[in-house]
Amino acid sequence: MKKVLISALSLLFIYTAVSAQQKLKFSSQTYAGVLLGDGRSDLQLQTINGVKWKNWFGGIGAGIDWYSFRSVPVFASVNRDIFKKGKNTLLLSADVGINLPWHQDNYYYIDFTTNNEFRPGLYWASGVGYRFGVGKADNALLMNFGYSFKQSRQEFANVYPCLNPPCLPFVEKYDYRLNRLSIKLGWIF
Amino acid sequence: MKKYLLFLLLPVMLMQGCLKDKLIYTYTMLKPVYKAKSEVYANIKSNAPRAISNPGKIFIYGQYIFLNEVDKGVHVIDNSNPSNPVMKTFIDIPGNLDIAVKGNTLYADLYSDLVVVDITNPLDARFQKFIPHVFPERYLSYFQTNDSNSVIVDWIRKDTTIERKLSGNMMYDAQGSPYAMLSSYAMPSGAGGASGVPGIAGSMARFSIVNDYLYAVNQSFLKTYNITNTRNPQEAGSQMVGWQIETIYPFKDRLFIGSSNGMYIYDITNPATPVSMGRYTHIRACDPVVADDHFAYVTLRNGTACAGFTNELQILNIDNLMAPSLVVTKPMTNPHGLAKDNNLLFICDGKAGIKLYDATNPLNIVLKQNITGMETYDAIAWNKNLLVVASDGLYQYDYTNGTLTQKSKLSVTK
Numbered sequence: 231m232k233k234v235l236i237s238a239l240s241l242l243f244i245y246t247a248v249s250a251q252q253k254l255k256f257s258s259q260t261y262a263g264v265l266l267g268d269g270r271s272d273l274q275l276q277t278i279n280g281v282k283w284k285n286w287f288g289g290i291g292a293g294i295d296w297y298s299f300r301s302v303p304v305f306a307s308v309n310r311d312i313f314k315k316g317k318n319t320l321l322l323s324a325d326v327g328i329n330l331p332w333h334q335d336n337y338y339y340i341d342f343t344t345n346n347e348f349r350p351g352l353y354w355a356s357g358v359g360y361r362f363g364v365g366k367a368d369n370a371l372l373m374n375f376g377y378s379f380k381q382s383r384q385e386f387a388n389v390y391p392c393l394n395p396p397c398l399p400f401v402e403k404y405d406y407r408l409n410r411l412s413i414k415l416g417w418i419f
Numbered sequence: 420m421k422k423y424l425l426f427l428l429l430p431v432m433l434m435q436g437c438l439k440d441k442l443i444y445t446y447t448m449l450k451p452v453y454k455a456k457s458e459v460y461a462n463i464k465s466n467a468p469r470a471i472s473n474p475g476k477i478f479i480y481g482q483y484i485f486l487n488e489v490d491k492g493v494h495v496i497d498n499s500n501p502s503n504p505v506m507k508t509f510i511d512i513p514g515n516l517d518i519a520v521k522g523n524t525l526y527a528d529l530y531s532d533l534v535v536v537d538i539t540n541p542l543d544a545r546f547q548k549f550i551p552h553v554f555p556e557r558y559l560s561y562f563q564t565n566d567s568n569s570v571i572v573d574w575i576r577k578d579t580t581i582e583r584k585l586s587g588n589m590m591y592d593a594q595g596s597p598y599a600m601l602s603s604y605a606m607p608s609g610a611g612g613a614s615g616v617p618g619i620a621g622s623m624a625r626f627s628i629v630n631d632y633l634y635a636v637n638q639s640f641l642k643t644y645n646i647t648n649t650r651n652p653q654e655a656g657s658q659m660v661g662w663q664i665e666t667i668y669p670f671k672d673r674l675f676i677g678s679s680n681g682m683y684i685y686d687i688t689n690p691a692t693p694v695s696m697g698r699y700t701h702i703r704a705c706d707p708v709v710a711d712d713h714f715a716y717v718t719l720r721n722g723t724a725c726a727g728f729t730n731e732l733q734i735l736n737i738d739n740l741m742a743p744s745l746v747v748t749k750p751m752t753n754p755h756g757l758a759k760d761n762n763l764l765f766i767c768d769g770k771a772g773i774k775l776y777d778a779t780n781p782l783n784i785v786l787k788q789n790i791t792g793m794e795t796y797d798a799i800a801w802n803k804n805l806l807v808v809a810s811d812g813l814y815q816y817d818y819t820n821g822t823l824t825q826k827s828k829l830s831v832t833k
Contacts (some may be wrong), residue, residue, distance in 0.1 A: 268440040298440070405443035 263414030317363020351381025464548035623798035718754035727794035756797030767795035
């Protein structure tokens with residue numbers, strides 16, 4: 231009896247999954263844009279790849295963010311279509327993930343600095359966009375406006391001379407919390 | 420469609436002015452603890468012995484070891500029996516890094532000043548006088564300035580977090596970094612002593628006594644003091660040597676001065692007026708030096724203030740004092756002080772411990788023994804007894820048979 235029940239549930243699960251897969255569709259978004267912040271602006275590039283299901287899109291994204299300290303955000307992304315009108319639609323987007331450092335330069339040089347490194351921080355963004363359907367299938371142009379936050383953490387370990395090692399390091403931590411407006415143009419297929 | 424775009428763009432344009440970047444800045448601040456100078460001088464005397472916490476340079480004088488407690492003072496250790504050294508007293512000297520002894524007088528630095536201490540009875544030391552600004556580089560940097568009537572006797576370490584606003588290019592202002600950091604370029608004390616009783620310093624020494632003269636190096640200058648009257652040193656001269664001078668080591672009628680970019684040799688046939696003989700230039704690194712009649716042994720190390728990327732022993736032929744020449748290079752881990760006794764060469768190689776070389780043939784030195792498990796800093800080899808200052812204590816080894824046998828250890832108590 232137990233084996234029958236398990237077999238039945240397995241079949242039901244496989245059927246449901248296959249049915250769901252029929253509605254899932256791979257979708258890829260590629261963006262170029264600008265980040266506007268506190269007295270400066272920089273470029274961003276992103277690619278997000280995932281699946282579309284009804285009015286939802288979910289995927290994993292990565293990009294290059296040149297704002298202040300060059301970094302590589304890696305994030306999960308969700309879109310929800312609203313106010314659909316033919317091939318065009320307004321949509322809401324939300325991203326959350328980690329901001330990986332790329333930039334490693336010293337901004338000032340201290341003779342005793344033995345360690346200066348950027349560390350990962352938080353990345354998240356939200357916005358509203360408008361998708362213009364182009365041609366056949368689901369190809370579309372997209373404009374997206376929103377808010378983008380990234381955190382860049384930098385740590386200096388300054389070891390000053392001492393007579394008898396190990397010399398105690400003096401650590402300075404810089405936690406940059408960068409708030410930007412994001413304007414992106416993209417291509418979806 | 421157009422109304423949607425307008426709806427989207429309007430808040431973007433309005434919000435941009437509201438966005439501010441933030442910087443959460445966490446730093447370590449050292450808050451100085453001051454004491455009146457009169458009180459500090461009154462306390463430069465034999466006080467109750469205290470545990471070794473952060474050992475620095477060493478000086479042996481007769482049966483006594485004078486061991487610097489970094490920035491605190493001097494431990495006086497009775498070493499009549501090297502197998503059982505006894506902590507006798509502690510002389511409080513704030514800012515102290517270097518020590519030297521002649522006769523019944525101890526010379527020690529107190530930050531930028533040189534203090535003279537009567538040790539006729541080493542167990543009853545008494546402050547005599549101070550000479551100001553001998554080591555001017557030991558200033559207090561950034562925005563801490565010392566009150567001329569007070570002395571910093573301690574530092575309170577405090578971690579602090581503040582929030583700053585950022586602007587434009589994100590460059591932060593180093594001057595704004597609220598560090599209170601003691602500039603302590605400290606290296607060295609050479610060999611010297613009064614007739615009869617040997618006084619020997621390690622290779623990291625920054626001042627040294629030869630007969631009736633005390634030679635002190637600061638970052639750029641060699642200062643000469645006549646100490647015929649030991650209690651009342653008189654400045655005999657001062658001359659520019661170079662930059663980033665670190666150590667001084669006397670051998671016979673020569674001074675070997677180590678700097679971060681080379682070794683200088685001075686002739687002291689006329690002790691009041693050292694004369695520059697030659698110079699050997701190397702890449703940037705810290706470099707204590709010891710010497711004998713024909714060769715100078717220089718350790719180069721990187722790290723901290725030393726910069727550079729070199730860790731090695733260099734042996735120089737100094738037969739021609741005007742033009743020392745490199746004859747041997749041997750890779751090391753992170754060498755600091757070194758000592759030589761006849762054909763034995765002892766090297767404090769940082770985390771690699773203490774290394775003993777047979778230097779019978781300086782062109783082909785042979786590693787005989789390497790004791791690891793400690794981070795070594797400086798050494799003195801005298802009378803078949805090797806003193807080694809390490810981060811965890813003061814070690815003593817017997818090397819009568821050409822190998823190191825531990826006799827004792829005074830441990831650090833953190």
